[in-house]
Amino acid sequence: MLFSKQWFLFIAMAIVGLFSSTAAAEDAHSYARLDEVSTPHLELDLAIDFDRKQLRGFAEYSLQRHSNSNLLYLDSSQLTIDKAEIWQHDQWQPTKFSLGDVHPSLGQELIVDIGSTATKVRIHYHTATTASGLQWLTPAQTAGKKHPFMFSQSQPIHSRSWIPIQDTPALRLTYNARLTTPAGLLAVMSADNSLSDNRDGEYFFSMPQAIPPYLIAIAAGDLAIQAISDKVAVFAEQYIVDQAAWEFADTPAMIEATEAMYGPYRWDRYDLLILPPSFPFGGMENPRLSFITPTVVSGDRSLINLIAHELAHSWSGNLVTNASWRDLWINEGFTSYVENRIMEALFGTERAVMEQALGYQDLLANLELLEPNDTILNIDLGTRHPDDVFSQVPYVKGQLFLMYLEEQFGRETFDKFLRQYFDDFAFQSISTAQFKAYLQRELLAKHPQVVSMDKINEWIHQPGLPEDAPKPQSDAFAKVEQQMNRWLKGGALQTDSWTTHEWLHFINNLPLDISADNMARLDRQFNLTSIQNSEIAHAWLKLSIIKKYEPARDRLRSYLLTIGRNKLVSPLYRELAKTPDNLKWARAVYEQAKPGYHPLTQTVNEALLYNKD
Numbered sequence: 001m002l003f004s005k006q007w008f009l010f011i012a013m014a015i016v017g018l019f020s021s022t023a024a025a026e027d028a029h030s031y032a033r034l035d036e037v038s039t040p041h042l043e044l045d046l047a048i049d050f051d052r053k054q055l056r057g058f059a060e061y062s063l064q065r066h067s068n069s070n071l072l073y074l075d076s077s078q079l080t081i082d083k084a085e086i087w088q089h090d091q092w093q094p095t096k097f098s099l100g101d102v103h104p105s106l107g108q109e110l111i112v113d114i115g116s117t118a119t120k121v122r123i124h125y126h127t128a129t130t131a132s133g134l135q136w137l138t139p140a141q142t143a144g145k146k147h148p149f150m151f152s153q154s155q156p157i158h159s160r161s162w163i164p165i166q167d168t169p170a171l172r173l174t175y176n177a178r179l180t181t182p183a184g185l186l187a188v189m190s191a192d193n194s195l196s197d198n199r200d201g202e203y204f205f206s207m208p209q210a211i212p213p214y215l216i217a218i219a220a221g222d223l224a225i226q227a228i229s230d231k232v233a234v235f236a237e238q239y240i241v242d243q244a245a246w247e248f249a250d251t252p253a254m255i256e257a258t259e260a261m262y263g264p265y266r267w268d269r270y271d272l273l274i275l276p277p278s279f280p281f282g283g284m285e286n287p288r289l290s291f292i293t294p295t296v297v298s299g300d301r302s303l304i305n306l307i308a309h310e311l312a313h314s315w316s317g318n319l320v321t322n323a324s325w326r327d328l329w330i331n332e333g334f335t336s337y338v339e340n341r342i343m344e345a346l347f348g349t350e351r352a353v354m355e356q357a358l359g360y361q362d363l364l365a366n367l368e369l370l371e372p373n374d375t376i377l378n379i380d381l382g383t384r385h386p387d388d389v390f391s392q393v394p395y396v397k398g399q400l401f402l403m404y405l406e407e408q409f410g411r412e413t414f415d416k417f418l419r420q421y422f423d424d425f426a427f428q429s430i431s432t433a434q435f436k437a438y439l440q441r442e443l444l445a446k447h448p449q450v451v452s453m454d455k456i457n458e459w460i461h462q463p464g465l466p467e468d469a470p471k472p473q474s475d476a477f478a479k480v481e482q483q484m485n486r487w488l489k490g491g492a493l494q495t496d497s498w499t500t501h502e503w504l505h506f507i508n509n510l511p512l513d514i515s516a517d518n519m520a521r522l523d524r525q526f527n528l529t530s531i532q533n534s535e536i537a538h539a540w541l542k543l544s545i546i547k548k549y550e551p552a553r554d555r556l557r558s559y560l561l562t563i564g565r566n567k568l569v570s571p572l573y574r575e576l577a578k579t580p581d582n583l584k585w586a587r588a589v590y591e592q593a594k595p596g597y598h599p600l601t602q603t604v605n606e607a608l609l610y611n612k613d
């Protein structure tokens with residue numbers, strides 16, 4: 001008996017050792033050593049100081065020891081550490097800490113002495129005004145003009161710029177928080193947000209489900225609240241809260257459709273926070289409270305695939321999480337696939353296929369620009385900053401991969417597989433290698449001769465797209481192309497039934513030798529220069545730069561000055577940077593726009609305009 005008990009212990013230790021050491025070694029973007037000491041729970045206590053553009057307070061972690069190390073390794077970036085303490089012998093005691101050298105993309109290693117018996121550590125700190133994961137807006141930069149606004153964007157590695165933390169998606173932690181703001185402002189987090197109208201300036205939050213650090217989120221401003229259903233509400237500045245509630249009215253139906261396909265929504269409420277137009281992304285899947293750009297509030301519900309996308313992350317990404325940023329496709333590829341399935345369930349195949357086709361065209365354009373190695377799903381990032389390598393590859397190539405598997409195995413089998421996958425890995429972080437092993441066991445081996453492991457490896461480890469990759473084709477778009485050809489020869493355009501998608505396809509596919517007369521003819525008839533839909537305006541303004549269509553200049557300037565969503569502005573700066581005159585003009589506009597841009601939008605576009613790579 002003793003013998004077998006020892007063996008059991010030995011094997012158990014070997015397994016634990018194997019898992020923890022691989023988890024730590026696999027994330028090149030974090031100094032954390034999860035195999036030595038991990039931090040399963042965070043208590044955050046922060047003052048939001050708008051005058052100093054600073055968060056100030058402490059982060060307290062409970063400690064889980066996996067070795068006899070007496071050091072805790074954390075990530076930090078531009079943080080000032082005021083003091084570190086450990087909880088031992090029933091009291092807080094000061095302890096030593098040290099900060100490493102500044103690494104250009106990773107920030108600084110923070111090492112705290114936790115002794116051998118402490119169960120908790122507390123780090124008192126404050127953030128820099130330039131924290132990469134925060135944006136601070138003055139009252140003048142908001143729609144209401146009376147109150148300031150601030151928000152975080154932590155993914156991929158910006159949590160460390162506002163919390164000293166083991167900033168790797170391989171970690172999962174629960175958190176509680178206490179935030180203070182000036183009276184009158186409302187603070188929200190990726191946690192349980194109260195719908196009450198209490199604005200006393202002190203707010204408490206709890207996130208009882210274990211999440212990766214990049215999903216910790218905070219925002220504060222003069223927010224109004226409008227319910228969509230008993231489970232979904234919109235938080236936004238007053239000017240847009242009703243419009244947003246109308247725009248996103250399909251959200252409860254999206255939740256139901258996703259639950260029917262992939263199992264229960266496990267996060268209680270699902271609320272939407274509409275950010276100021278400088279929010280650098282379309283959306284961010286912060287749990288229980290997706291952060292959403294106002295540029296999708298178009299008045300016709302045509303851009304709500306964004307909501308489907310962020311909601312889909314409640315399964316792919318937030319429930320089953322990429323273990324490192326090399327595995328981002330496990331978040332974004334699955335989510336793009338699920339997003340499109342939600343759109344199909346609610347609005348039918350025609351719209352879903354149009355959205356696939358638009359994504360596919362974006363991917364093809366992206367593949368032209370990227371180094372072959374950066375078109376691999378399981379990308380080798382080294383220690384490059386993931387923001388510098390952001391592309392459509394994890395999204396659309398990942399989505400096409402799952403569409404391919406669906407095609408090969410049939411929808412019924414593939415849906416069952418995916419549903420099981422979300423259950424089996426719920427609240428876990430997984431690597432590409434773990435996914436491959438699971439795919440082999442649960443799909444390939446159970447349905448032999450359908451897809452080989454070689455094919456899977458080609459999708460995951462080779463650049464570009466496999467020969468037999470799905471090539472989404474939309475009949476509606478084929479009709480747009482027929483009309484375009486007739487119109488280019490002088491005929492009339494019948495656009496009455498066109499949706500935003502058809503307009504995007506039309507503008508994106510106009511021949512680049514289109515005449516100045518034809519540009520003017522289009523603009524006269526359809527007022528494209530003054531169109532309010534942010535995506536159509538973007539496509540038109542990009543074409544207008546290429547075609548030197550001057551009547552669109554003023555609109556281009558105001559667009560760049562009012563929108564900071566990087567996907568909408570950086571292709572315009574990239575195009576402008578191609579000629580000396582335009583570059584000069586673009587730099588002047590950029591300098592004017594810069595104070596309103598998020599740090600991420602600043603970094604990306606300065607690289608384009610000033611060749612700072």
Ligand code: BES
Nearest residue numbers: 155156281282283284285305306309567
């Ligand atoms: N999680 C992403 C945003 C992100 C990814 C931030 C990687 C930092 C690093 C979010 O869900 C997203 O993909 N947003 C897209 C939505 C679109 C594909 C519908 C966006 O912002 O454009």
Ligand code: ZN
Nearest residue numbers: 309313332335
């Ligand atoms: Zn996403």
